[in-house]
Amino acid sequence: MTTNPQRIAFVGGGNMARSLIGGLVRHGADPAALAVAEPNADLRDALARDFGLSVHADNGEAACGAGVVLLAVKPQVMQPVCTALAPTLAHKPLVISIAAGVRIDQIDAWCGGGLAVVRAMPNTPALIGAGATGLCANARVGDAERAAAERILGAAGLTVWVEREDLMDVVTAISGSAPAYFFLLVEALEAAAVAHGLPADAARALATQTALGAGRMLREDGETPARLRERVTSPNGTTQAALDAFAAGGFRDLVANAVDAATRRGRELSAGSGG
Numbered sequence: 001m002t003t004n005p006q007r008i009a010f011v012g013g014g015n016m017a018r019s020l021i022g023g024l025v026r027h028g029a030d031p032a033a034l035a036v037a038e039p040n041a042d043l044r045d046a047l048a049r050d051f052g053l054s055v056h057a058d059n060g061e062a063a064c065g066a067g068v069v070l071l072a073v074k075p076q077v078m079q080p081v082c083t084a085l086a087p088t089l090a091h092k093p094l095v096i097s098i099a100a101g102v103r104i105d106q107i108d109a110w111c112g113g114g115l116a117v118v119r120a121m122p123n124t125p126a127l128i129g130a131g132a133t134g135l136c137a138n139a140r141v142g143d144a145e146r147a148a149a150e151r152i153l154g155a156a157g158l159t160v161w162v163e164r165e166d167l168m169d170v171v172t173a174i175s176g177s178a179p180a181y182f183f184l185l186v187e188a189l190e191a192a193a194v195a196h197g198l199p200a201d202a203a204r205a206l207a208t209q210t211a212l213g214a215g216r217m218l219r220e221d222g223e224t225p226a227r228l229r230e231r232v233t234s235p236n237g238t239t240q241a242a243l244d245a246f247a248a249g250g251f252r253d254l255v256a257n258a259v260d261a262a263t264r265r266g267r268e269l270s271a272g273s274g275g
């Protein structure tokens with residue numbers, strides 16, 4: 001078996017793998033250097049059709065000789081997937097896991113040990129190149145492997161290295177899971193406006209564009225979120241009335257509780273996926 005350091009094999013070809021593959025292809029990666037293993041034939045066919053990469057039903061076949069193996073299966077099946085792959089990983093590729101909760105030492109042990117492992121936590125805006133990914137590495141990951149991980153996840157958006165792995169569960173809570181919180185807020189704004197009589201399409205268009213505008217200001221204006229909020233809030237005006245209602249409902253505590261719950265769930269997933 002010859003190893004091709006440029007070859008990237010995805011194990012699991014679901015939503016996140018598709019987003020990351022799409023990012024790589026958009027950034028000029030050669031589809032001939034990409035492979036994916038996925039049990040679902042329809043997903044395999046769609047990936048082959050959309051990106052022109054090689055698709056496999058067998059994980060070992062996809063990973064064989066790859067310089068990078070990116071694990072994109074659910075945390076609950078990570079242990080059996082890695083254990084079955086271990087013999088194929090004897091050439092010690094860089095292993096990248098995007099699974100929530102699963103620790104680097106677990107991935108390394110299940111994959112046979114002695115591997116350079118990066119734990120990454122992307123999010124679904126990766127699909128449109130607007131993702132945010134936290135990354136954490138073990139000591140075997142050198143500069144070249146860091147650069148490779150950054151190139152792969154960076155093709156989907158922003159990357160941030162986190163040096164303490166125990167912080168990856170809170171990274172998951174505030175970026176991996178967090179698109180859902182913003183979608184929920186837009187859903188709730190739309191429902192509230194509809195209850196006041198605004199047509200649903202107008203409510204959705206206004207709430208969606210407002211979310212986009214607020215997001216762009218957060219990134220482009222250079223001001224803190226608190227200052228941006230203050231600029232909207234006229235003394236004794238409409239915004240103040242809304243913010244008072246949020247405060248009375250315990251908004252900040254509610255958000256803190258949600259982040260705690262997601263962080264805890266991440267820790268449970270590492271226990272539930274085999275130790």
Ligand SMILES: NC(=O)C1=CN([C@@H]2O[C@H](COP(=O)(O)OP(=O)(O)OC[C@H]3O[C@@H](n4cnc5c(N)ncnc54)[C@H](OP(=O)(O)O)[C@@H]3O)[C@@H](O)[C@H]2O)C=CC1
Pocket residue numbers: 011012013014015016017037038039040043059072073074075077081098099100121122123124176177
């Ligand atoms: N969705 C998100 O927002 C994010 C998810 N993640 C992480 O990414 C990982 C994948 O999530 P996501 O893409 O949403 O999930 P999906 O279910 O869309 O993708 C996982 C894929 O893996 C396939 N699969 C199942 N068993 C195996 C196996 N033994 N070998 C190879 N492939 C297999 C599944 O096939 P089948 O459906 O047929 O079982 C499925 O297509 C998870 O670990 C999750 O924690 C990380 C960040 C964000």
Ligand SMILES: O=C(O)[C@@H]1CCC=N1
Pocket residue numbers: 100172176177
């Ligand atoms: O909900 C989950 O468990 C996955 C990980 C982060 C986003 N989705």
